[in-house]
Amino acid sequence: MNLVRIMRVLVHEFFYQHYPFISVLCSLVALATAYLHYEWKVHNYDLMSWKRLSEACCSATDVDYFQLCVLLTILLINVLFVSLIVATYLHPLGPRDTELTLLEIKDRYARFILLRLIARLDRIQSKLSAKRKSLSLHHYTRAHNSMVKAVAVFRKDARKLLLPNESEIMQPIEDIYGVADDEERALRREGYFKLPIDTTDATVKSLFAAAK
Incomplete structure (x- = not known):
């Protein structure tokens, strides 16, 4: 019984201290799940379709490196933007009143x-x-x-x-x-x-x- 109580307290403390990261991670997982569900409903893209698509991309020889660099740059900007939002939420940049x-x-x-x-x-x-x-x-x-x-x-x-x-x-x-x-x-x-x-x-x- 004491072990269950200790585990419950530890879980409660973990969520209490890290809830911003947990909320962001859950939001990203929810968005990814919603996107996969949309693709499956609208375009019939199941997991095997994504697997074949990834294999086709990996085996392709005529890769447009310029487009790839553009996509990676956009992805990096989005990651930095989300990181800045999270960092600002956790640690305000300016002095408070x-x-x-x-x-x-x-x-x-x-x-x-x-x-x-x-x-x-x-x-x-x-x-x-x-x-x-x-x-x-x-x-x-x-x-x-x-x-x-x-x-x-x-x-x-x-x-x-x-x-x-x-x-x-x-x-x-x-x-x-x-x-x-x-x-x-x-x-x-x-x-x-x-x-x-x-x-x-x-x-x-x-x-x-x-x-x-």
Whole structure:
């Protein structure tokens, strides 16, 4: 069972990290399949026809090298164009707007602390539901203490988002609003990132004030 879980996590991480290349490759395969299907439907070109065509091209002696060079040049230009698009998509060429980058970092941080709070409260509720037939005062006390700790962690992190002090302002933005990658991946695996939540400062501020 652990092996299946490990394999599922590895596959998930592979697709999460390499999805641009996988999407481009799948698109190329789909286009090639569509073209072969079109040729088969319209011109009755099956696999044997393509095989005979390739053999005829390989055995031909009167090859027009000028046309061949032109075709290869066009193919090279197309390959470079697609590579440029993929490279630009993965690594933007120009410097991005500083304010937009700051907003993205803060939005990721806000989403993380909100989803982490939801996940922790959800786990506490799940534990209580699993023991609903044998619940005692001790279970409720432990659940209450766990909720208090989860809320305290949220308030500590939300305070940096809403009211950063002077020493935090002087630090790099990535250090102030850093997100633990392992916790973020765990939240993604558990499906919490699919929840539609509001990550604006107003929402965080209202929860920060309500969680006193």
